[in-house]
Amino acid sequence: MANNNRIFVGTFAESTSLTNFSVKIGYISVLNGKITQKGFIDEFEQLEKSGVLSDYEIIKLSKDQFLIPGFVDCHTHAPQFPNIGLGLDRPLLEWLAKYTFPLEKKYQDTEFAAKVYDQVVQRLLKNGTTTACYFGSLHMEGTLELVKSAINHQQRALVGKVSMNKINEAGYYNDTEKELKEVETFVQTVIALKNDLVEPVVTPRFALSCDKILMDGLSKIANKYNCRIQSHLSENLQEIEYVLETNDNCKCYGDVYDKSGILNNRCIMAHAVHLTDDELKLLPSRGVSVAHCPASNTRLKSGLCPVRRLLNASITVGLGTDVSGGDNATILDAIRRSMDVSTYLELQGQPNSALDWKEAFYLATLGGAEALNLDDKIGNFEVGKDFDALLVDVYAKGGQIEKYKDTLETTNEEYASDLLQRFVFLGDDRNIVQVYVKGVKVKDNL
Numbered sequence: 089m090a091n092n093n094r095i096f097v098g099t100f101a102e103s104t105s106l107t108n109f110s111v112k113i114g115y116i117s118v119l120n121g122k123i124t125q126k127g128f129i130d131e132f133e134q135l136e137k138s139g140v141l142s143d144y145e146i147i148k149l150s151k152d153q154f155l156i157p158g159f160v161d162c163h164t165h166a167p168q169f170p171n172i173g174l175g176l177d178r179p180l181l182e183w184l185a186k187y188t189f190p191l192e193k194k195y196q197d198t199e200f201a202a203k204v205y206d207q208v209v210q211r212l213l214k215n216g217t218t219t220a221c222y223f224g225s226l227h228m229e230g231t232l233e234l235v236k237s238a239i240n241h242q243q244r245a246l247v248g249k250v251s252m253n254k255i256n257e258a259g260y261y262n263d264t265e266k267e268l269k270e271v272e273t274f275v276q277t278v279i280a281l282k283n284d285l286v287e288p289v290v291t292p293r294f295a296l297s298c299d300k301i302l303m304d305g306l307s308k309i310a311n312k313y314n315c316r317i318q319s320h321l322s323e324n325l326q327e328i329e330y331v332l333e334t335n336d337n338c339k340c341y342g343d344v345y346d347k348s349g350i351l352n353n354r355c356i357m358a359h360a361v362h363l364t365d366d367e368l369k370l371l372p373s374r375g376v377s378v379a380h381c382p383a384s385n386t387r388l389k390s391g392l393c394p395v396r397r398l399l400n401a402s403i404t405v406g407l408g409t410d411v412s413g414g415d416n417a418t419i420l421d422a423i424r425r426s427m428d429v430s431t432y433l434e435l436q437g438q439p440n441s442a443l444d445w446k447e448a449f450y451l452a453t454l455g456g457a458e459a460l461n462l463d464d465k466i467g468n469f470e471v472g473k474d475f476d477a478l479l480v481d482v483y484a485k486g487g488q489i490e491k492y493k494d495t496l497e498t499t500n501e502e503y504a505s506d507l508l509q510r511f512v513f514l515g516d517d518r519n520i521v522q523v524y525v526k527g528v529k530v531k532d533n534l
């Protein structure tokens with residue numbers, strides 16, 4: 089049975105929308121990486137009896153285990169991992185100049201890049217991030233190392249070579265023509281790999297790093313190859329002030345990108361903390377999604393993103409860890425911080441702001457998949473989607489969730505939902521005992 093055909097029998101939890109969450113006890117069958125069938129336990133027992141399952145590995149989960157969809161990290165900076173936990177006493181623009189640009193410059197060295205990226209990809213997979221949307225660095229060869237690492241370790245990844253052409257103190261920018269050539273070559277190279285897990289993303293860093301000529305050119309490349317485009321938007325008040333000062337024909341930050349044709353339904357913007365009412369209309373009208381990055385918004389004191397306002401404005405939102413502005417690379421942390429930040433807003437007088445754990449779970453799975461336009465492939469256990477999943481053992485040995493004698497009389501489904509709730513609030517990588525990407529087991533601690 090060397091194939092990856094498996095049937096999982098036990099509890100599985102998933103979202104089908106922000107408000108629709110379900111926990112079921114049954115089975116999921118996976119053939120050639122795809123979910124082919126789903127049903128109740130008695131249906132599985134019939135299949136088992138009929139002998140049609142001989143080609144499958146059957147995995148029966150214990151009462152304390154369950155399957156959830158793999159986590160989606162909509163925004164992180166792979167080259168910044170060596171700086172995790174450093175410089176967070178500075179605001180965004182100072183932090184970029186003093187810590188981030190000097191580190192990112194080092195990825196000129198492809199050997200260094202390959203080493204760091206290999207660690208990054210493995211670390212994220214171990215923590216259940218089956219899909220990541222990455223910023224690389226300014227360097228084409230270095231960023232191709234990130235592509236290689238994702239492919240080698242079987243992570244689903246959208247990878248961007250960062251574009252910058254505005255002069256900065258660190259000397260970390262490119263000549264415009266060279267930059268556009270390199271981006272096109274990067275996009276062509278990744279597409280030519282024909283790897284079904286990895287795609288290129290056109291990545292203007294932000295409006296303070298790219299002038300209009302560069303952004304127009306990047307927008308053309310993204311349209312020509314039909315690829316995604318990612319950047320940062322309205323993260324910090326000082327940043328917004330400088331953007332508006334240097335673009336006097338624009339009435340809001342979003343306008344700067346819109347004038348270059350960057351805002352469309354293949355675009356994901358990180359942060360969006362301080363959107364104006366006009367931007368709250370502009371983004372959904374263009375189909376732009378947002379990567380909500382609560383850790384970095386708090387650490388760099390950028391602000392508390394009013395996620396509920398974004399959701400109410402029909403903006404599609406996923407979660408981002410945003411290392412190293414964010415100090416934690418795991419989506420479990422982003423889930424918790426999204427609940428915290430939204431709760432602070434409610435406590436400060438914005439009614440109904442707080443996200444509950446089921447909503448945060450949606451943002452981390454299906455919401456992220458929708459934000460990256462990957463929800464036809466991943467995000468939940470719909471039949472026909474790829475099997476990207478985490479097998480969670482709530483009371484795994486060495487983990488920090490302790491088992492007490494059950495105190496409540498519950499149905500099996502309620503018990504399972506309580507388990508998931510505990511994992512969401514308290515779990516970590518020790519509870520994620522197996523990780524699957526497109527049906528391939530990429531972590532096994534069972």
Ligand SMILES: O=c1[nH]c(=O)c2nc[nH]c2[nH]1
Nearest residue numbers: 165293294320384410413
């Ligand atoms: O959190 C952030 N991290 C970055 O690297 C960056 N660059 C521009 N704006 C940014 N914000």
